[in-house]
Amino acid sequence: MRRKGKGMRTRLRMSGWLFAALLMGFVWVVGCAGPRAPLAPVIPGAPKFLNYMFPSVPESMAGLSIVTEHVQAWRRLQAGDLLSASAGFANVLAGTATFYPAAAGLGYVDVAARRFDDALARFGAVLGRVPTYAPAWVGRGEALLASRREDEALEAYESALATDPSLTGVRRRVEVLRFRRVQGALEMAREAEQAERFGEARQVYETALTEAPDSGVLYRRLALVERRLGELGRALEHVRRANELEPDDAEGLTLQGEIHETLGDLEGAESAFVRAVRADPSPERGALLERVRARLAAVRLPPAYRAIPNNSQITRAELASVVAVELEGLLEDAPRNEGVLITDTRAHWADWWILVVAQAGVMEVFPNHTFQPEMDVDRGGLALVASRVLMLIANRDPIRGAAWRTADYQFSDLDPGHLQHRAASMAVTAGVLSVFDDNRFESDNPVNGREALAAVVRLERLIDP
Numbered sequence: 001m002r003r004k005g006k007g008m009r010t011r012l013r014m015s016g017w018l019f020a021a022l023l024m025g026f027v028w029v030v031g032c033a034g035p036r037a038p039l040a041p042v043i044p045g046a047p048k049f050l051n052y053m054f055p056s057v058p059e060s061m062a063g064l065s066i067v068t069e070h071v072q073a074w075r076r077l078q079a080g081d082l083l084s085a086s087a088g089f090a091n092v093l094a095g096t097a098t099f100y101p102a103a104a105g106l107g108y109v110d111v112a113a114r115r116f117d118d119a120l121a122r123f124g125a126v127l128g129r130v131p132t133y134a135p136a137w138v139g140r141g142e143a144l145l146a147s148r149r150e151d152e153a154l155e156a157y158e159s160a161l162a163t164d165p166s167l168t169g170v171r172r173r174v175e176v177l178r179f180r181r182v183q184g185a186l187e188m189a190r191e192a193e194q195a196e197r198f199g200e201a202r203q204v205y206e207t208a209l210t211e212a213p214d215s216g217v218l219y220r221r222l223a224l225v226e227r228r229l230g231e232l233g234r235a236l237e238h239v240r241r242a243n244e245l246e247p248d249d250a251e252g253l254t255l256q257g258e259i260h261e262t263l264g265d266l267e268g269a270e271s272a273f274v275r276a277v278r279a280d281p282s283p284e285r286g287a288l289l290e291r292v293r294a295r296l297a298a299v300r301l302p303p304a305y306r307a308i309p310n311n312s313q314i315t316r317a318e319l320a321s322v323v324a325v326e327l328e329g330l331l332e333d334a335p336r337n338e339g340v341l342i343t344d345t346r347a348h349w350a351d352w353w354i355l356v357v358a359q360a361g362v363m364e365v366f367p368n369h370t371f372q373p374e375m376d377v378d379r380g381g382l383a384l385v386a387s388r389v390l391m392l393i394a395n396r397d398p399i400r401g402a403a404w405r406t407a408d409y410q411f412s413d414l415d416p417g418h419l420q421h422r423a424a425s426m427a428v429t430a431g432v433l434s435v436f437d438d439n440r441f442e443s444d445n446p447v448n449g450r451e452a453l454a455a456v457v458r459l460e461r462l463i464d465p
Contacts, residue, residue, distance in 0.1 A: 049077065089106045
C-alpha cells in the first residue's frame with residue numbers, strides 16, 4: 001500500500017505544472033466575467049459538510065487581504081450555497097493566483113456538487129505544488145470515498161495523517177475503512193474455508209492482519225485454519241497472540257487448550273481450559289477441563305498404579321490406591337480417624353493412599369498395626385470394602401441407603417450367619433458385585449485388576465446418580 005501511495009505522490013508532484021494552468025484558467029474566467037458581483041451574505045446555520053477540512057492558510061499567506069474572503073467562501077460552502085462559495089474562491093484566486101487554499105476550496109465545492117473527477121484534478125494540482133497540505137489530502141479522500149474507491153480513499157486519509165497526526169476525525173475514518181477491508185477479508189476467508197481451500201484462507205487472513213495487526217479475531221481464525229492444515233506450532237503461536245489481545249475470549253482459550261492437548265502438553269491444556277471456564281463456564285468447556293485433568297492425574301500416577309488393570313491378582317495396596325483415587329471426594333468428606341498407625345507401608349509407593357482409606361475406615365489395619373499391602377484380595381475382601389463405601393454413601397443419602405443396609409441376599413454358598421454375608425448382600429443388592437450361577441458368591445475367588453476397577457467405578461456412579 002505504501003509503495004502505491006509514494007507513486008501517487010510522485011505523479012502529483014510531476015503534475016505540479018497543472019496547478020498554475022488551473023489557476024490561470026480561474027483568473028481568465030473571472031476576468032471575462034467583468035467586475036466582481038457582490039456576494040450574498042452568509043446564512044448562519046449548522047455546517048452541512050462536517051467531514052470537510054477547512055483549507056487552512058499558511059503563515060506565509062496569513063497577512064493577505066484575501067484571507068477574509070477565503071474564509072467567507074468556506075462558510076458559504078458549509079451553508080450549502082455552492083454557487084456563491086465557488087464564486088468566492090474564484091474571486092480570491094483572481095486576486096492572487098498562487099493562493100492554493102482557495103484552489104482546495106474549489107475542490108471541496110466540486111465534491112459537494114459530486115463532480116468527483118474535477119475535484120480530484122484540483123486537489124491533485126494543489127498536492128503537486130504542496131505535497132504536505134493535509135486539507136487537500138482529506139479532500140482527495142472525500143472525493144475518492146464518494147466515488148466508492150475505498151482503497152484509494154484510505155491511502156489519501158493515511159497521507160493526511162502522515163502530515164498531521166492530530167486529525168482525530170480523519171483517524172476515525174481510517175479505522176472505519178480498515179475495518180471494512182478486514183470485514184471483506186473475513187468474508188472471503190470464510191468462503192474459502194467452507195470450500196476447504198485452507199491455504200487460500202490462510203493467505204487472506206495473513207493479508208488482513210497487515211491492516212489490523214491488533215485483531216484477536218483474525219489471529220484466532222488464522223489459528224483455526226492452520227490447525228486444519230496440520231501446522232499446530234504456528235496455530236498455537238497465533239492463538240496465543242489472539243488471547244493476549246482478547247484475554248477473556250472463551251473461544252480462543254478453548255482453542256489454545258485443544259491445541260496444547262493435541263501436542264501432548266496436558267499442563268498447558270489444563271491452564272488454558274481453566275481460563276476458558278472462568279470466561280464462560282459452559283458444560284462443554286467444563287467437560288474438556290475434567291477430561292484433561294483426568295489424563296493429567298493418570299500420567300502423574302506411579303507406573304505400579306497404571307499397571308493395575310492388567311494385573312491378574314490385585315493386592316490390598318493396589319485396591320487401596322484405586323479406592324482413594326477414584327473416590328477421592330467421598331473419602332475427603334468422611335469422618336477421619338487421625339490416630340491410625342501403620343508400620344509396614346512407609347516405603348511403599350501407595351503409602352499415602354493406604355493411609356487415606358485406613359483413616360476413612362474403608363480398609364482395616366490389623367491389630368499389630370500392619371496393613372500387609374502385598375496380600376492378595378479375594379471377592380469377600382472386595383465385598384467388605386464395597387460395603388463400607390456403601391455405608392458412607394448411605395450417610396449422604398439415607399433413603400437410597402436403606403435398601404443396602406437391610407439387604408439379605410440368599411446366596412447358595414453363604415449362610416446368613418457367615419461373616420461376609422452382610423457385606424456380600426450389600427454389594428450385590430447395590431449392583432457393585434454380581435453372583436455366579438446358582439446364586440453362588442464364591443467369596444474366596446481371587447480378584448484381578450479389571451474386576452476391582454469395575455467395582456470401584458460402580459461405587460463412584462452411586463455417589464451422584
